[in-house]
Amino acid sequence: MALPARNPFPPTRSSNAAAAPAKLPALCAVADELATLLDRETALIRAMRIKEIAPLQADKARLTKLCGTTLQAIDPAAPVSNAVKEQWRAVSKKLGDAALANEMALRVGHAATDQLVSAIVGHIQKQRSSATGYARPNPIAPGVARRPSLAGVTIDRSL
Numbered sequence: 001m002a003l004p005a006r007n008p009f010p011p012t013r014s015s016n017a018a019a020a021p022a023k024l025p026a027l028c029a030v031a032d033e034l035a036t037l038l039d040r041e042t043a044l045i046r047a048m049r050i051k052e053i054a055p056l057q058a059d060k061a062r063l064t065k066l067c068g069t070t071l072q073a074i075d076p077a078a079p080v081s082n083a084v085k086e087q088w089r090a091v092s093k094k095l096g097d098a099a100l101a102n103e104m105a106l107r108v109g110h111a112a113t114d115q116l117v118s119a120i121v122g123h124i125q126k127q128r129s130s131a132t133g134y135a136r137p138n139p140i141a142p143g144v145a146r147r148p149s150l151a152g153v154t155i156d157r158s159l
Contacts, residue, residue: 023070023073023074024074024080024084024087024088025084025087026070027067027070027071027074027088028084028087028088028091030063030066030067030070031067031091031092031094031095032091032094032095033063034060034063034064034067034095034098035091035094035095035097035098035099036098037056037059037060037063038060038095038098038099038101038102039098039101039102040056041053041056041060041102042098042101042102042105044056045102045105045106045109046105113155116155117155
């Protein structure tokens with residue numbers, strides 16, 4: 001009796017399929033850590049403690065990159081337990097809410113800075129336009145120094 005033909009090439013299976021159940025909890029942990037960091041950054045922005053935000057940026061970039069690479073390593077066809085699915089739903093909601101609050105705080109800060117800069121520039125332009133019109137300039141009395149005019153304004157917008 002002849003043996004059935006055996007395929008010399010086994011069916012290809014993603015190398016991540018076995019690792020997918022282990023990678024999902026890792027993704028949940030990283031996403032939870034990133035959400036906590038975003039919440040902390042948002043609180044610092046609202047408290048106007050800008051100098052304390054800069055040290056968080058490297059960690060935020062690292063966690064964001066780690067979330068992306070971990071997510072790409074997960075096989076979407078691999079089976080996932082209901083407990084891990086629920087954990088991911090909770091963590092992804094927390095991360096989404098934290099990212100939204102962080103974005104809003106940054107937008108408010110940016111808008112406030114823009115309004116302040118616009119007010120300063122408008123005030124300077126108003127002063128300059130009234131001083132540099134087509135009318136005959138007022139003579140300056142001898143011995144009186146000219147008032148220096150502000151030539152420009154630079155605002156440091158880095159956080």
